[in-house]
């Protein structure tokens with residue numbers, strides 16, 4: 001039984017027993033897994049998603065991830081293109097939309113039929129051809145109208161582009177090479193595709209007839225949407241600069257950080273306690289061990305720092321960590337990553353001992369001293385008590 005491999009007194013794996021039962025690599029993985037600090041009931045979880053929860057979304061994630069892995073690997077050109085799309089200053093929904101178009105994962109009728117959904121695959125807009133993505137975005141009469149009347153010279157039936165993907169790539173890369181990253185033509189191009197898609201959805205889902213005027217209106221609406229997003233983005237950027245400034249700190253705060261080596265799973269953690277009024281205080285500590293991931297290492301550092309502050313009788317504590325993932329896991333009700341569920345629970349429990357306990361995200365530089373301690377502990381396999 002698994003419990004036979006655990007030393008209950010020290011709440012740790014028994015390395016000797018684990019190594020007797022498993023090969024070297026499996027042992028290393030097992031020994032780096034977190035353990036709950038007290039007895040817990042077993043529970044079922046879905047192993048194909050970090051959250052451990054099964055839902056339609058996480059099931060879909062598993063299936064699409066597998067599909068991606070079975071697909072032929074991306075060529076360098078495709079990879080460059082994907083990076084370009086991701087770096088554009090456009091709404092996330094447009095990025096995902098483009099991504100779906102490139103992998104022909106958009107829910108046009110022919111794709112639905114291919115997935116076994118019984119629908120009439122005729123194009124609702126023209127009623128003449130089957131609605132696959134090439135037809136809808138290039139060859140349908142509505143698409144031709146949109147491209148013919150846009151200020152870009154985009155030719156729908158340009159030869160040499162068998163797939164919608166290569167056609168889209170061709171134009172976006174062309175505009176990028178001529179106008180650079182802030183190309184207005186790239187935005188126009190995407191908003192035409194988006195306008196065609198929303199026009200088609202208006203027809204299919206609301207039964208409203210689609211004319212050339214409707215699609216022009218929808219394209220203009222997409223442009224306005226983009227402009228609003230861009231404005232908000234600029235404000236967000238300025239907010240970011242504000243937020244990066246040193247926060248106001250309550251008396252006594254803890255910098256925590258972890259240091260982790262993936263190949264050996266060896267981990268070190270460190271925490272540095274600083275009193276704002278006594279800048280030269282040099283309190284803190286560090287430990288070494290093994291961890292399954294960098295995130296687990298960060299969570300462990302946070303927990304040990306809180307335990308230490310608790311032992312020192314601190315009543316109010318502010319923990320600074322540079323791990324955004326740790327913060328996300330603490331914020332989410334059930335935790336997001338099943339692999340650190342026990343650590344997150346322990347952090348929550350110990351936090352209740354303080355009158356005030358906050359954990360905030362800071363930059364890497366702000367946790368430099370904790371990081372130095374963590375590195376030293378990991379490399380020298382020693383614990384540090386200051």
Ligand SMILES: [Zn+2]
Pocket residue numbers: 123124125126127128129135136140141
């Ligand atoms: Zn059509």
